[in-house]
Amino acid sequence: MSVRTFTLNDQLITAAAGQSILAAAREHGIAIPTLCELEGLSTVGACRLCLVEVAGSQRLLPACTTEVQEGMTVVSESPRLKHYRQTILELFLAERNHVCAVCVSNNHCELQNRAVEQGVTHVRFDYLMPTLPVDMSHDRFGVDHNRCILCTRCVRVCDEVEGAHTWDIMGRGFQARVITDMAEPWGDSTSCTSCGKCVQVCPTGALFDKRATAGGMVKQPSFVKVLQHARARKESQ
Amino acid sequence: MVKKVLIDPVTRIEGHAKITLHLNDDGRVAEARFHVTEFRGFEKFCEGRSFREMPAITSRICGICPVSHLLCSAKTGDGLLAVTPPPAAVLLRRIMNLGQIIQSHALSFFHLSGPDLMLGFGAPPTQRSIFGLIEKRPEFARDGIRLRKFGQQVIERLGGKRIHTAWATPGGVTDPLSEENRQAILTDLETADAIITRTLTAYKEMLPRLQAEVNAFGQFPSLFLSLVTPEGNWEHHHGMVRVGDATGQVLATFHEREYARYLGEAVEPWSYLKFPYFKEAGYPQGAYRVGPLARLNLCRRIGTPRADAELIEFRQRCGAVATSSFHYHYARLVEILAAVEWLKVHLDDPRTMDRRVQAEADLNANEAVGVSEAPRGTLFHHYTVDDHGLLTRVNLLIATGQNNLPMQWTIRQIADHFLRGPELTDEMLNRMEAGIRAFDPCLSCSTHAFGAMPLHVQLVGSDGKVIAERYRGGGE
Numbered sequence: 001m002s003v004r005t006f007t008l009n010d011q012l013i014t015a016a017a018g019q020s021i022l023a024a025a026r027e028h029g030i031a032i033p034t035l036c037e038l039e040g041l042s043t044v045g046a047c048r049l050c051l052v053e054v055a056g057s058q059r060l061l062p063a064c065t066t067e068v069q070e071g072m073t074v075v076s077e078s079p080r081l082k083h084y085r086q087t088i089l090e091l092f093l094a095e096r097n098h099v100c101a102v103c104v105s106n107n108h109c110e111l112q113n114r115a116v117e118q119g120v121t122h123v124r125f126d127y128l129m130p131t132l133p134v135d136m137s138h139d140r141f142g143v144d145h146n147r148c149i150l151c152t153r154c155v156r157v158c159d160e161v162e163g164a165h166t167w168d169i170m171g172r173g174f175q176a177r178v179i180t181d182m183a184e185p186w187g188d189s190t191s192c193t194s195c196g197k198c199v200q201v202c203p204t205g206a207l208f209d210k211r212a213t214a215g216g217m218v219k220q221p222s223f224v225k226v227l228q229h230a231r232a233r234k235e236s237q
Numbered sequence: 238m239v240k241k242v243l244i245d246p247v248t249r250i251e252g253h254a255k256i257t258l259h260l261n262d263d264g265r266v267a268e269a270r271f272h273v274t275e276f277r278g279f280e281k282f283c284e285g286r287s288f289r290e291m292p293a294i295t296s297r298i299c300g301i302c303p304v305s306h307l308l309c310s311a312k313t314g315d316g317l318l319a320v321t322p323p324p325a326a327v328l329l330r331r332i333m334n335l336g337q338i339i340q341s342h343a344l345s346f347f348h349l350s351g352p353d354l355m356l357g358f359g360a361p362p363t364q365r366s367i368f369g370l371i372e373k374r375p376e377f378a379r380d381g382i383r384l385r386k387f388g389q390q391v392i393e394r395l396g397g398k399r400i401h402t403a404w405a406t407p408g409g410v411t412d413p414l415s416e417e418n419r420q421a422i423l424t425d426l427e428t429a430d431a432i433i434t435r436t437l438t439a440y441k442e443m444l445p446r447l448q449a450e451v452n453a454f455g456q457f458p459s460l461f462l463s464l465v466t467p468e469g470n471w472e473h474h475h476g477m478v479r480v481g482d483a484t485g486q487v488l489a490t491f492h493e494r495e496y497a498r499y500l501g502e503a504v505e506p507w508s509y510l511k512f513p514y515f516k517e518a519g520y521p522q523g524a525y526r527v528g529p530l531a532r533l534n535l536c537r538r539i540g541t542p543r544a545d546a547e548l549i550e551f552r553q554r555c556g557a558v559a560t561s562s563f564h565y566h567y568a569r570l571v572e573i574l575a576a577v578e579w580l581k582v583h584l585d586d587p588r589t590m591d592r593r594v595q596a597e598a599d600l601n602a603n604e605a606v607g608v609s610e611a612p613r614g615t616l617f618h619h620y621t622v623d624d625h626g627l628l629t630r631v632n633l634l635i636a637t638g639q640n641n642l643p644m645q646w647t648i649r650q651i652a653d654h655f656l657r658g659p660e661l662t663d664e665m666l667n668r669m670e671a672g673i674r675a676f677d678p679c680l681s682c683s684t685h686a687f688g689a690m691p692l693h694v695q696l697v698g699s700d701g702k703v704i705a706e707r708y709r710g711g712g713e
Contacts, residue, residue, distance in 0.1 A: 101401070102293045136287055136625040139599075187625070210626075211597075213411060214293030214403035 040224030105205035137187030154198035305611030314407020316605025326409035340388025341612035347381020455562025455647030458483030524642030527614030529568035541578035
């Protein structure tokens, strides 16, 4: 296995070739904030929260999809990055109707946690307040598009782990929406196996157990990593 | 010339409101109006949400009585699931409601009305607040704060937090009561018992001196509405809805799902609050009072020894049916004692500690009505949902709404009694506000528990011109 050495926040770090900046940072106990990324799923660089500064690049690059290069110099914490991360989170909060107080994921929400960690105290943008539906047609689960941040974790886990590909994205830009099958009610979906993986990986209260109360939904997304690891082991035997 | 007196805002109540008095040519009150100036829109924006979210959403209507909405909404949810919650869940909900009654009644009596009762209606506005009370009557103020704290802790020990817990759900509650918390409530109960016992004694000693207020603060016959047990006893969470009149005659007893058959809601263009009335008697004659006074007037007995003895004394002092709204204060104290005694009964009931607290079910009905007694009166929630449980119609009948017309009549009576010509004294203004405070109206989450509120009073001529104006400054 070839090795790459690079500098992260003035610290010399060794990583495997092909490893992302995010994975290498994690191995060395350096936390970079993420939202759409989840260990065990493919990376899409959708949320842009893990942006880092790379010497020689004018642009900020997402740590989750940028591979480590030999000799590169990376900074994951700076006033500039803080500003961008706060702005990104504020845009998330302004785009749909995130009402934490009555949300099933209150106090257990990744969006809320990131906002607190990054010091978001106000949203400086006008709220769009779109009129978005709630779909409660499924027997066990509900989807509230008001709380969706389009991270596509549900789409990826359903496709890559469950293999059903019930979820996908419809529309473009801020009008994009996660859909089941051909934009049919979730309860009418013929491909959904009702496994609940999408609910567990959803970082906010967008996908939830129908019986959950406000603040009562504690998700366990770490199963994806365990499942992928177990499968890999079985295949290698 | 017709004149108008305006009190805006009304202070030391929960929410925002103003009073206008329309005077006729000889300076007497022609009409009194209590306007609720807030618009909240909960009934509308809940549409499209799941009924399972409603306990949490509706409890956000208020920071003083979130438990009332929480429990009423959970009960309505029980109806949509068509289940009976396990006995432990019902008992635990009752315990939380008793905690809620204690904390809210303590807030109303000690913090909000205490300054008027203890310092006098004419005390300087800067002193007539909980802070003035702490200075002049520290032991009384301390009792009030402790008693409220006890009630809040009952709520916290069940629901995990004092305000806006989402612990009650359709079908039951999320968590049982731990033995540790049961013991803690029982221990603190003794202090609460001592406080309410001495407060009741003190109030009864004071009552003969308050005869002018008793006679002028909403002393009129009216209908009353509250929950009663099937035996006709005091009830705060389950039971039947009863309507009775000022002579003690029962006019109707019905299940909450029939509320629309018996109760109508009128709308007036000058207030965001609706005007419910008993249909059989028509509008406005069918306006009725709810809350502690109604509950004590309509029940046969309370069901615990000391509260029952107090109820007998209450009736001896105030009449078989107490018709003065000033007696809301007294009724509140009797109810605190009732709640303290009932808490002990429920906490000693072995069924309370059962671990099974949730009935599991899916949606089984498209429409349900729930009812519960909020501290300030009977609360109805009425939901209609589609086949997936998304709300298509929400109707909330709130205690303060039901007291709306009696509050108008009370202001009118006080103004008639104390207003002399265009002279607006501070004491007179405060008496009108105090008349409203007796009902402990809860207009929203915002509690104006601080005495020195700005008070804007205008005398307006029939041509709309301001004839006289007075502004009482202060900080919020």
